[in-house]
Amino acid sequence: xxMHRLLLIALIxxxxxxxxxxxxxxxxxxxxPALKTYxxxxxxxxxxxxxxxxxxxxxxxxxxxxxxxxxxxKIYNSGSLIPEAQIRSALVSGIADCGNFVPANTPGVFNVLxxxxxxxxxxxxxxxxSLALWEAYKSTPAAQAESSDLKVLWLATSGSAHIxxxxxxxxxxxxxxxxxxxxxxxxLDALNALGATGVSMAMVDTYLNLKKGVVDGAVNPxxxxxxxxxxxxxxxxxxxxxxxxxxxxxxMSLHAWNSLPTDLQTIxxxxxxxxxxxxxxxxxxxxxxxxxxxxxxNIEIIRLSSAETTLWENSWKPIRExxxxxxxxxxxxxxxxxxxxxxxLAKYYPLYPDPLGLHxx
Numbered sequence: 403x404x405m406h407r408l409l410l411i412a413l414i415x416x417x418x419x420x421x422x423x424x425x426x427x428x429x430x431x432x433x434x435p436a437l438k439t440y441x442x443x444x445x446x447x448x449x450x451x452x453x454x455x456x457x458x459x460x461x462x463x464x465x466x467x468x469x470x471x472x473x474x475x476k477i478y479n480s481g482s483l484i485p486e487a488q489i490r491s492a493l494v495s496g497i498a499d500c501g502n503f504v505p506a507n508t509p510g511v512f513n514v515l516x517x518x519x520x521x522x523x524x525x526x527x528x529x530x531x532s533l534a535l536w537e538a539y540k541s542t543p544a545a546q547a548e549s550s551d552l553k554v555l556w557l558a559t560s561g562s563a564h565i566x567x568x569x570x571x572x573x574x575x576x577x578x579x580x581x582x583x584x585x586x587x588x589x590l591d592a593l594n595a596l597g598a599t600g601v602s603m604a605m606v607d608t609y610l611n612l613k614k615g616v617v618d619g620a621v622n623p624x625x626x627x628x629x630x631x632x633x634x635x636x637x638x639x640x641x642x643x644x645x646x647x648x649x650x651x652x653x654m655s656l657h658a659w660n661s662l663p664t665d666l667q668t669i670x671x672x673x674x675x676x677x678x679x680x681x682x683x684x685x686x687x688x689x690x691x692x693x694x695x696x697x698x699x700n701i702e703i704i705r706l707s708s709a710e711t712t713l714w715e716n717s718w719k720p721i722r723e724x725x726x727x728x729x730x731x732x733x734x735x736x737x738x739x740x741x742x743x744x745x746x747l748a749k750y751y752p753l754y755p756d757p758l759g760l761h762x763x
Contacts, residue, residue: 439471440662441473442473442499445483447485447502452688453528465669468670468673473666480606489507493653495655503651506587509587515739515743516587516588517726517739517740518531518743520743521588523744524744524747526647526747526750527685528559528625529679529750530754531747532685533678534750535647536678552651554651556677559682560648563621564622564640568612571640572638573640580597581598582598583598584619585603588721590602592718595720605622609631619636624693624757636701647743652677689757725740
C-alpha cells in the first residue's frame with residue numbers, strides 16, 4: 403500500500419470520527435451555559451434627585467456590577483408604579499419587587515423601633531440616625547419578626563425634623579397653638595401635645611396644601627426645603643427635634659427574594675448592608691444644601707431658648723411614657739426599647755452631627 407493511500411485512509415478515518423462525535427454530542431465546548439438573569443421593579447414615592455431616589459439609583463448600579471449583570475432593576479419614581487402609601491403592601495403581595503416605605507403609612511404594624519420617632523430624643527443627622535436604626539434592627543429579634551413578611555435590606559433616616567411655617571413664626575408654645583401643621587404617625591400626637599392641630603398628610607401632597615393655605619406649616623427634615631422645594635414657600639423654620647429618626651425601610655418582596663439563587667441573595671445582602679450609611683450620607687448632603695437654600699432665600703431659622711425647649715420636652719413626656727407602657731402591655735420591653743433608641747442616637751451623633759449642629763455650635 404502506497405504512502406499516499408495510507409494518508410488518504412487516515413484522513414477519511416479522522417473525518418468520520420469527528421462527524422460521529424459531533425452527532426453524538428461528544429464535542430467539547432469551552433463556553434459556559436448562560437446564567438439566568440433577573441429584573442427587579444423598584445417602587446419609590448420620591449421624585450428624581452431626592453436622597454432616597456439617589457440612594458436606590460446607586461443600589462441598582464452596585465447590584466448590577468456585583469452580580470455581573472445577572473440582576474438588573476428599573477426604578478419607578480414619584481409613585482408611578484405604586485402610590486407611596488401602598489408600597490409596603492405592594493411588596494408583601496409581590497406587585498413590586500423592591501421599594502422604600504415608611505411605617506407611618508401602616509400604623510400598628512412596625513412598633514418595636516417606633517421609639518426612634520418619638521419626640522424628645524434629641525438631635526440626629528442622617529448618618530447618625532441611620533446607623534443607630536440599623537444597629538437596633540439587626541440586634542432586636544422582635545423588630546425583625548414584625549417585618550418577617552419582607553426581606554429588609556436596610557433601615558435609614560433623614561435625621562431630625564423641625565417645623566417649617568409659611569407666614570407665622572414659632573418661637574414659643576403660644577405661637578404654635580391653633581396652627582394646622584402637617585405630620586404623620588406619632589408626630590401628630592407630638593403636635594397636638596404642643597397645642598397645634600396635627601394634620602395627617604403625605605409628604606408628596608404637602609407642597610400644594612402649604613401653597614393653598616390648607617396647612618400653616620409642616621414637620622419635615624431640613625433636606626425637604628430643597629429636595630421638595632418647600633423653601634419656595636417657607637419663611638420660618640423652627641428647630642425643635644420633634645423627631646430624631648423617621649424610619650425608612652429599604653426592602654424586597656419575599657417572592658422576588660426567594661426566586662433568587664443563594665449566591666445572588668448573598669451578594670445582595672452584602673451590598674445592601676452598607677446602604678443605611680449611604681442613604682444617611684445622601685440625606686446629610688441634602689440637609690447641607692437645604693441649609694444654604696435657607697440662607698439664600700432669607701428663611702429665618704429659629705432656635706428655641708433653653709427654657710422654651712424644656713417646656714416643649716415636658717409637653718412630650720406623657721407621649722413617651724404612654725408609648726413605653728403600651729409596648730409593655732403588648733409583652734415588649736417598652737422602657738428598654740425607648741432607652742435603646744436614646745442610647746444609640748447619643749452614641750452616633752457626636753461622630754456624625756447634622757449641618758445645623760455644626761453651624762450652630
